[in-house]
Amino acid sequence: xxxxxxxxxxxxxxxxxxxxxxxxxxxxxxxxxxxxxxxxxxxxxxxxxxxxxxxxxxxxxxxxxxxxxxxxxxxxxxxxxxxxxxxxxxxxxxxxxxxxxxxxxxxxxxxxxxxxxxxxxxxxxxxxxxxxxxxxxxxxxxxxxxxxxxxxxxxxxxxxxxxxxxxxxxxxxxxxxxxxxxxxxxxxxxxxxxxxxxxxxxxxxxxxxxxxxxxxxxxxxxxxxxxxxxxxxxxxxxxxxxxxxxxxxxxxxxxxxxxxxxxxxxxxxxxxxxxxxxxxxxxxxxxxxxxxxxxxxxxxxxxxxxxxxxxxxxxxxxxxxxxxxxxxxxxxxxxxxxxxxxxxxxxxxxxxxxxxxxxxxxxxxxxxxxxxxxxxxxxxxxxxxxxxxxxxxxxxxxxxxxxxxxxxxx
Numbered sequence: 204x205x206x207x208x209x210x211x212x213x214x215x216x217x218x219x220x221x222x223x224x225x226x227x228x229x230x231x232x233x234x235x236x237x238x239x240x241x242x243x244x245x246x247x248x249x250x251x252x253x254x255x256x257x258x259x260x261x262x263x264x265x266x267x268x269x270x271x272x273x274x275x276x277x278x279x280x281x282x283x284x285x286x287x288x289x290x291x292x293x294x295x296x297x298x299x300x301x302x303x304x305x306x307x308x309x310x311x312x313x314x315x316x317x318x319x320x321x322x323x324x325x326x327x328x329x330x331x332x333x334x335x336x337x338x339x340x341x342x343x344x345x346x347x348x349x350x351x352x353x354x355x356x357x358x359x360x361x362x363x364x365x366x367x368x369x370x371x372x373x374x375x376x377x378x379x380x381x382x383x384x385x386x387x388x389x390x391x392x393x394x395x396x397x398x399x400x401x402x403x404x405x406x407x408x409x410x411x412x413x414x415x416x417x418x419x420x421x422x423x424x425x426x427x428x429x430x431x432x433x434x435x436x437x438x439x440x441x442x443x444x445x446x447x448x449x450x451x452x453x454x455x456x457x458x459x460x461x462x463x464x465x466x467x468x469x470x471x472x473x474x475x476x477x478x479x480x481x482x483x484x485x486x487x488x489x490x491x492x493x494x495x496x497x498x499x500x501x502x503x504x505x506x507x508x509x510x511x512x513x514x515x516x517x518x519x520x521x522x523x524x525x526x527x528x529x530x531x532x533x534x535x536x537x538x539x540x541x542x543x544x545x546x547x548x549x550x551x552x553x554x555x556x557x558x559x560x561x562x563x564x565x566x567x568x569x570x571x572x573x574x575x576x577x578x579x580x581x582x583x584x585x586x587x588x589x590x591x592x593x594x595x596x597x598x599x600x601x602x603x604x605x606x607x608x609x610x611x612x613x
Contacts, residue, residue, distance in 0.1 A: 206291030213246035215482030216297030223359035227598035229262035250414025353600035374476035379412035389437025397568035410466035
């Protein structure tokens, strides 16, 4: 029996990296040949349910949450006192690349790192699966035999298949973290109201991230719980719970909340999506779904979610607000001119609109209407997404490397 230990951290990595790798591994290794475990390390973007999400993937035998990570890293103890087989492989899929070095040595397992941009700890890691050739340029010649170019795991989303897009479904993806939802939800719902007014035939859907609940999302549409609804020109919304839960906005617009995960089948039906920055832009790109990427920055002092000393200072009474404003102003100044959506990063140019700044909901709605009125723009965007998303197969190539490592005697 082989133990395969996947190390990961945030919700983006768990959904776009862990999920396809687990699926590929299970095609290669049956349950009587290998046991698959997932261990999460701390991540500032964590919603706290990553272990639960990973454990729900077919093929995962056990998962441990980030709160128990340091005890495992330092002392080798899991919360449930897991046992380990003599032979195993540690696969890095998010976090700090030093983690598989330490854990691999403790368990005496082979190690494999999936690296997007840079392969580190080369002398102490057995193999590296890198996203593209550029990641190999910094690697000394003597370590090149450890490197395999496998492609981008985020592209694996496209393997799920694509449905034909109806001409009237718009996806709304405001994010899953509080600092994004606080501004993004009322802001995007206001845009949706304007789109509905201009084009009554439009329908909307809001896929709910697995790390949150419909009740959690709904609080950001409540003016009493979200004081910046009016500041961003947003609209309020009331939750109608149940099996087919939906949000009803102030104007009566109904936005269904899609809770099945992953929501690829639903997203692939969208003619256009309104989304914030993050891994969701990569998933939409892999599905070939046109998108408009928005990030309102109306209230700089509202964004106090940093870690470390900046976060502590920003949350201080009295002086916290001006400190938060100053830090965010500097941060957004640095972001100016940079590409933040994954398809634009891959392409090295803007192929999907990035509207980040003091844009009103009306301005975003006008951009969306222009694209809907000129379907050739959407067609061009889909074609560009198809060009940059690459070829699926990264997960299968990682499984190939794992099989090679499993056949090497320790």
